[in-house]
Amino acid sequence: MQRFILGRKNHITLISAILIVAGFVSDLLFKNEPIAAAALIIASIIGAAPIALQAYQALRVKVVSIDVLVTMAVIGAFIIKNFEESAIVTFLFLFGAFLEQRTLNKTRSAIRELTEMAPESALRLLPSGEFEEIDVEDVEVGDILLVKTGGKIPVDGTVLSGEGSINEATITGESLPVSKEKGSTVFAGTILDNGTLQITADRVGEDTTFGRIIELVEEAQDSKSRAERFIDRFSRYYTPAVLLIGLVVWLITRDLELAITILVLGCPGALVIGVPVSNVAGIGNGARNGILLKGSEVIGDFSRLDTIVFDKTGTLTAGTPSVSEKVYYSDDTDVVLGYLAAIERESDHPLAKAVLEEIGDQPLFQVENTEVVKGGGITATVEGHRVAVGNVALMEGEGVPLSDRAKEDISRLETEGNSLVLVSLDGELKILLGIRDRIRPGVKENLSRLRRLGVRNLVMLSGDNQGTVDLVSRELGLTEAHGNMLPEDKAEYIKRLIHEKKQIVAFVGDGVNDSPSLALAQIGIAMGGGTDVAIETSDVVLMNSDFSRLPHALGLAKTTARNMRQNIFIAIGVVLFLLAGVFFSEWMNMSVGMLVHEASILVVILNGMRLLRYKLRRKPASPAQ
Amino acid sequence: MKKATIQLETLTCPSCSQKIEGATKALDGVEKESVKVLFNSSKVKLDFDEAKLTIEDIEKAITDLGYEVKKSKVK
Numbered sequence: 081m082q083r084f085i086l087g088r089k090n091h092i093t094l095i096s097a098i099l100i101v102a103g104f105v106s107d108l109l110f111k112n113e114p115i116a117a118a119a120l121i122i123a124s125i126i127g128a129a130p131i132a133l134q135a136y137q138a139l140r141v142k143v144v145s146i147d148v149l150v151t152m153a154v155i156g157a158f159i160i161k162n163f164e165e166s167a168i169v170t171f172l173f174l175f176g177a178f179l180e181q182r183t184l185n186k187t188r189s190a191i192r193e194l195t196e197m198a199p200e201s202a203l204r205l206l207p208s209g210e211f212e213e214i215d216v217e218d219v220e221v222g223d224i225l226l227v228k229t230g231g232k233i234p235v236d237g238t239v240l241s242g243e244g245s246i247n248e249a250t251i252t253g254e255s256l257p258v259s260k261e262k263g264s265t266v267f268a269g270t271i272l273d274n275g276t277l278q279i280t281a282d283r284v285g286e287d288t289t290f291g292r293i294i295e296l297v298e299e300a301q302d303s304k305s306r307a308e309r310f311i312d313r314f315s316r317y318y319t320p321a322v323l324l325i326g327l328v329v330w331l332i333t334r335d336l337e338l339a340i341t342i343l344v345l346g347c348p349g350a351l352v353i354g355v356p357v358s359n360v361a362g363i364g365n366g367a368r369n370g371i372l373l374k375g376s377e378v379i380g381d382f383s384r385l386d387t388i389v390f391d392k393t394g395t396l397t398a399g400t401p402s403v404s405e406k407v408y409y410s411d412d413t414d415v416v417l418g419y420l421a422a423i424e425r426e427s428d429h430p431l432a433k434a435v436l437e438e439i440g441d442q443p444l445f446q447v448e449n450t451e452v453v454k455g456g457g458i459t460a461t462v463e464g465h466r467v468a469v470g471n472v473a474l475m476e477g478e479g480v481p482l483s484d485r486a487k488e489d490i491s492r493l494e495t496e497g498n499s500l501v502l503v504s505l506d507g508e509l510k511i512l513l514g515i516r517d518r519i520r521p522g523v524k525e526n527l528s529r530l531r532r533l534g535v536r537n538l539v540m541l542s543g544d545n546q547g548t549v550d551l552v553s554r555e556l557g558l559t560e561a562h563g564n565m566l567p568e569d570k571a572e573y574i575k576r577l578i579h580e581k582k583q584i585v586a587f588v589g590d591g592v593n594d595s596p597s598l599a600l601a602q603i604g605i606a607m608g609g610g611t612d613v614a615i616e617t618s619d620v621v622l623m624n625s626d627f628s629r630l631p632h633a634l635g636l637a638k639t640t641a642r643n644m645r646q647n648i649f650i651a652i653g654v655v656l657f658l659l660a661g662v663f664f665s666e667w668m669n670m671s672v673g674m675l676v677h678e679a680s681i682l683v684v685i686l687n688g689m690r691l692l693r694y695k696l697r698r699k700p701a702s703p704a705q
Numbered sequence: 706m707k708k709a710t711i712q713l714e715t716l717t718c719p720s721c722s723q724k725i726e727g728a729t730k731a732l733d734g735v736e737k738e739s740v741k742v743l744f745n746s747s748k749v750k751l752d753f754d755e756a757k758l759t760i761e762d763i764e765k766a767i768t769d770l771g772y773e774v775k776k777s778k779v780k
Contacts, residue, residue, distance in 0.1 A: 137724060137771060140728075141724055141728045142727060145718075145720035145723065147720070177717065180718070181717040188746075191745070191746070195746075298743060298746040298748065299743070302741075352720070
C-alpha cells in the first residue's frame with residue numbers, strides 16, 4: 081500500500097490538479113458549491129496521503145521533516161474547513177517535488193555521465209582457450225581478458241599480447257589515442273579504438289584508477305563544508321522549532337489559520353538544497369573537464385586563493401631538456417661528435433639523452449676504459465684518444481685549459497639557464513653544449529589568466545640550480561622563484577607562507593616526490609593525474625597535464641563558491657520576505673507561501689545548473705569578486 | 706565488520722538523507738560513526754557486524770521508509 085502510494089506520486093499530482101480545476105470551475109461557473117467542496121476535499125486527501133506517509137516514516141526515526149510541517153498544516157486547514165487551501169498546498173508541494181526531481185537530475189547529469197562510462201562486462205579466458213562474457217564485477221586479479229576493437233577496457237591491467245590504440249580520455253582527459261603493445265599498462269574505462277588486446281587484470285572494480293576517480297567524485301559532491309554542516313544542524317532543529325512556534329501561536333491567538341500559515345511559511349526548502357545543488361553542479365562541470373574538485377570545502381578554500389606555488393619540473397617546463405646551443409672550439413669536431421655519441425650511448429644520464437637527440441646518428445666507435453666521475457661526467461678512451469665528457473669541474477680535474485673565449489661562453493650559457501656539457505679530446509677543449517628545459521606552450525597566457533582571476537603571488541620552487549630557475553621565472557614573470565630546493569625545503573617554505581604570512585596557498589605538483597607539499601598546502605593540486613599518491617593526497621586533481629585546466633579549475637571554484645552564496649542569500653531572503661508578509665500584508669496565506677517556497681527551490685536549482693555550462697572566458701571583463 | 710555500499714533510487718530531498726541516516730543508525734550492529742548517506746549519488750555507505758544482522762535487514766529498514774534499494778554490495 082505504502083509503496084503503491086509513493087510510487088504513484090506523479091499520478092496523484094496530476095489527478096489532484098484536475099480535481100482542483102474541476103472544483104474551481106464548478107464553483108465559479110456553475111455556482112455548485114457542494115460539488116466544488118467535494119472535489120477539493122478529494123484532491124486534498126489523495127494529495128496529502130503520500131506526504132503524510134513520508135511524515136509518519138520521518139517521525140518514526142525521530143526526524144521532524146518538511147513533510148511533517150505540511151501534513152500538520154493540511155490537517156489544520158481541514159479542521160477550519162478551508163479545503164481550497166489544503167488542496168492547493170498539497171498539490172503545490174507534490175508538484176514542486178516533481179520539478180525538483182527533474183531539475184536535480186539535470187544538475188547531477190555530468191557526474192552520471194561519468195559513472196556511465198564504467199565498463200560493465202568483460203571477456204574472460206577459460207581453461208579451454210575460449211572466452212566467455214562475464215560481469216565486470218566477477219573479474220578477479222590475474223584473470224586474462226580479451227578486448228576487441230571498440231570495446232572498453234574492463235580493468236587496470238597489463239597487455240599480454242596483441243596491439244592497438246586506446247583513447248584514454250576518461251583517465252587523462254587527452255583524446256589523442258595512445259598506442260599499446262605487449263607490456264603496456266591499460267586503464268579501466270578507456271576505449272580500444274582499434275586492434276585486439278589480451279590483458280592480465282592487475283586491479284579490478286573500485287581499485288582501478290577509474291573506480292577511484294568515480295568514488296572520489298561521488299564523495300566530493302556530498303562532502304560538506306563547515307557552512308553546510310552548520311545548515312544541516314540548523315535545519316535539524318529549525319523544523320521542530322517551526323512546529324513549536326506554530327503551536328504556541330495557536331495556543332496564544334487561538335487563530336488556527338495563522339498557525340498553519342506559519343507552518344507552511346517556515347518550510348526550510350531552498351536553504352537545505354541550495355548549497356548541495358551548487359556543489360554538485362560545480363563538481364560535475366569539473367569532472368567533465370578533467371578536473372576533480374574534492375568537495376565544497378576545497379571549493380571554498382580554492383576560491384579565496386592568494387598564492388600558487390609551482391614545482392618546476394613537468395609543470396611549467398616540458399620536463400625534457402634539450403640542447404639549446406653548440407659551441408665548437410676547433411675544426412675537427414665531426415669526429416669528436418662521433419666519439420661523444422659513442423660515449424653518451426653508454427650513459428643513462430638525462431643530459432646524455434638530450435645530447436644524443438641533438439647530434440643524431442653517428443658512425444659507431446669502440447669505447448674503452450669508461451670511467452664515471454661522480455658529480456663530474458665520464459672519461460673514456462676512443463680510438464686511442466682520451467675523451468672527457470662532463471662539467472667544468474671535470475675539465476679542471478682533467479687539467480684541460482679553458483680559453484677566455486670558452487670562459488665567456490660558459491658564463492653566458494649558465495646565466496641563460498643552461499646545464500653545461502664540455503667535451504675534451506686529449507686534454508684540449510673541443511665542444512661546449514648548453515642544455516636546457518623549454519617552457520611549455522601556453523603556460524604564459526594561462527599564468528596571466530590566473531592573475532586576472534585574482535591570484536596575487538606565483539611562486540616557483542625547484543630542485544634545479546638558481547640560474548635555470550631565475551631564467552624561467554623572468555621569462556614567465558613570476559613573483560618569486562627559488563632553486564636548489566629539496567622536497568623538505570619546499571614543504572618548509574609552504575609552511576612559512578601559511579603560518580607566518582597567513583596566506584591561502586595552492587601547491588601544484590605531479591605528486592611523485594612532492595606529496596608532503598601537496599598535503600601541507602591548503603589546496604594541493606596534482607597535475608597530470610594518474611599516480612595514486614597524487615589522487616590520494618591532493619585536493620584538486622587535473623587529469624590532464626594541459627596547463628589551461630588550472631585557470632579553468634580556479635575560475636570554476638570561484639564561480640561555484642559565488643553561486644553557493646547566491647543560493648544562501650535567495651533562501652534566507654525568501655524566508656524573511658514570507659515572514660514579513662505574514663505580519664505586514666493582507667494577502668499572505670498558505671497557498672501563496674507554498675508557491676513562493678517551491679518557486680524559490682526551483683530558482684536555486686536553476687541557478688546551480690548554470691554552473692554546468694561554466695566556461696572560462698578568455699578575457700573576463702573584471703576580475704572575479 | 707563488513708562494508709556495505711547500497712545504491713538507492715534517486716534521492717531528491719535532503720530530509721530523505723536524514724531519515725535514512727536515522728533509520729540505519731538505529732539498527733543494532735550498524736557502526737554508527739560509519740553511516741554515510743550520499744545525497745547526490747543516492748548511496749548509503751556503512752560498516753556493520755555480520756554476526757548481528759544481514760545486509761537484507763539493512764535493506765529492509767530502508768525500503769520500509771519508502772525508498773527503493775537498487776543494488777547493494779558487501780565487502
